[in-house]
Amino acid sequence: MKAKHLNPEKLKECTGRTQNHLVQLDQDxxxxxxxxxAFNSLKEEAAFAGFDLTAVSTFRPFEEQLEIWNNKAKGKRALLSDEGEPLDFNSLSEEEVVFRILRWSALPGASRHHWGTDIDVIDRKGLPDENYRVQLVPSEYAENGIFGGLSSWLDQRIKDREAFGFYRPYDTDRGGVAPEMWHLSMRPVANEYLNDFSFEVFEEFLKSDAYEKMELRHIVLKNAKKIYEQFVLNVNLNF
Known part of the structure; x- marks a missing residue:
């Protein structure tokens, strides 16, 4: 049974407003x-297989996720179609904007990256040159993509349950967050946060002062149940 209430410190962990549960992976x-x-063990195994497994995004605080959200909600950053193509911001309704953002970016306070359990990875050896800007898009992780070899290796490790507890929460399209083959999650720890982050906790937090400066908050509140079920709970359960 999911908890309806959390102590203040646990709520901060769930929503990206503390770093007390975190340690340094590297200088960044x-x-x-x-x-x-677990991640360092997976990195070592990847090295044996010829890959340089490198984190490019880990913990993301609430404030950073809020900035991403607001920039997209104002049209300052591109909104993407399901195919990853830029959309005409001015042609979308406010509700359409909210759900376009959620397809590719988590709601502030509801991102798995707040927990410190989820890591976006690349194969540094696959970079074409030192000036290449990683996009974290499906084409980079496709079979013939620059990180395709690493992606296939991770597929097999996860399938064989030899990924030290890591799996892909967004391995396929379930109608929520778009597939993210670069996104690894430490399932045992992440599931604890997901179980704690009940709809009651989510809805109550949405009404708190933390969201005072969030764009399109009224649309999010109106669609809170749908957003929770489609973009928070709707992850890979086959592990």
Whole structure:
């Protein structure tokens, strides 16, 4: 049974407003303290297979996710179609804008990256040159993409349950978050946060002062149940 209420510190962990549960992965990134050893073990195994498994995004605080959200809600950053193509912002209704954002970016306070359990990865050896800007798009992880080899290797490790607890929460299109083959999650720890983050907790937090500066908040509140079910709960359960 999911908890209806959380103590204040646990709520901060769930919603990206504390770093007390995190440790340094390297000079640039933080991860949950229970994720560090597992990721380094996976990185070592990847090296044996000829890949340089490298984190390019880990913990993301609430404020950073809020900035991403607001920029997209104002049309300052591109909104994408299901195929990853830019859309005409001015042709969309406010509700359409909200659901276009959610297809590719998490709601502030409801991102798995707040937990420190989820990591976006690349194969640094696959970079064509040092100036290449990683996009984190499906084509990079396709069979013939620059990170296709790593992606296939991860597929097999996850299938064989030899990925040290990591899996892909967005491995296929379930009508929520678009597939993200670069997105790994430490399932045992992440599931604890997901179980704690009940709809009651989510809805109550949406009404808090933390969202005072969030664009299109009224649309999010109106669609809270749908958003929770489609974009928070709707992840890979086959592990």
């Amino acid at each position: 990134y933080l991860v949950h303290k229970e994720v560090l050893i």
